[in-house]
Amino acid sequence: MMTATRVKERSLLGLRGLDAAEISAILDRAAYWDKQTEKASSVLASRFVSNMFFENSTRTRFSFEMAEKRLGAQVLNFTAAASSVEKGESIYDTVRTLESMGIDAGVIRLKPAGVLAQLSEKVSIPLINAGDGNNEHPTQALLDLYTMLKTFGDIKGLTVSIIGDIMHSRVARSNLWGLTTMGAKVQFCAPENMKAPELMDYAPYVSMEEALRADVVMMLRVQLERHASGMLSSAEEYRRQFGLTEERAAKLASHTVIMHPAPVNRNVEIDDAVVESAKSLIFPQMSNGVPIRMAVIERAIR
Structure with a gap:
């Protein structure tokens, strides 16, 4: 024992x-x-x-x-x-x-x-x-780190943007702790009412435009049930302001990869065509x- x-x-x-x-x-x-x-x-x-x-x-x-x-x-x-x-x-x-x-x-x-x-x-x-x-959600963050390691060869020095409902996300928290420990820079992007103020001392909040200039763009699942509580005005409005649309994805740097912990709300936080695009590591994440x-x-x- x-x-x-x-x-x-x-x-x-x-x-x-x-x-x-x-x-x-x-x-x-x-x-x-x-x-x-x-x-x-x-x-x-x-x-x-x-x-x-x-x-x-x-x-x-x-x-x-x-x-x-x-x-x-x-x-x-x-x-x-x-x-x-x-x-x-x-x-x-x-x-x-x-x-x-x-x-x-x-x-x-x-x-x-x-x-x-x-x-x-x-x-x-x-x-x-x-x-x-x-x-x-430590094993989710570990598989995310492992995916980045396989993709870039090292985690140290990477800039990782985590975009979405940070307040309610265990994935965002575990990734924050794991990535910063391994030498990556983490930054958040979220609607004002989905920010987690207690995490501001550990990672800055940036605009959507700046968030998309990262090495890794990690989209979080929009918890649509929060629409009923008034936190989410509409799925369409969220997509317009914070979704990874085809137009936004087309402007990413050549080396930038897209990640998502799943399940995915297609055409809300990420467009359907982007989910399985060449830049997307969503399914390799699941495999890892x-x-x-x-x-x-x-x-x-x-």
Whole structure:
């Protein structure tokens, strides 16, 4: 059984506070798995991993499951919609129940920010953050960093513009912490009511025109549900002011690449034709999620 210190070291709750050496080690191990021609390995044979998703997800859950199975682990998938959580069972009790049954690690996605950190102090298995509220989404940022590394050969010195709803974005936060640690310059672009004031000390907000002069233009998903709350006047107006339209994409520098964490609202934050354009790395990002998550899961258990 792992000691409490080792459990904490093997958990991945976020990228904030993770040093460059640790991030580089994960990226290097992902590169190793990326090069393997055999889809399946027995590295984690006889180990059990539970994917505990208290918030809906498709890409992230499938990516984790693919990574776990490629490592040879036994996978237990758990979704809140078909569980005792609907009957009032707490998230803590659910995690403790699965821990008591003998899982070796837990991958957790949930809505409330801060709960995962509290859970990690109460359980004796490594936990991996698959997205918690508007706090962090570390494996998404790691796959983004890995995509940039494969594209440019280095992350240090890159200018990365993150455009969209910064206030509610865990992707923006994890990328901010990871990229700056690895020596990149991060800048934000967002409507006034979608800015996160607490992040202004770490990255400047720039105009759309300036944001498009970066090495990497990362568009965030427009959370259309915020239209109902009045934060978003209309999808059409958002596209006009902050969308990566075909016209804007045509003016990007020859070396600039386009990224997006998905799911994509086509013709809102990014035009349909731009999604699969030569500059777009959106689908390679998704592909890179598997080796990154293999590296993170292996780090948690081995």
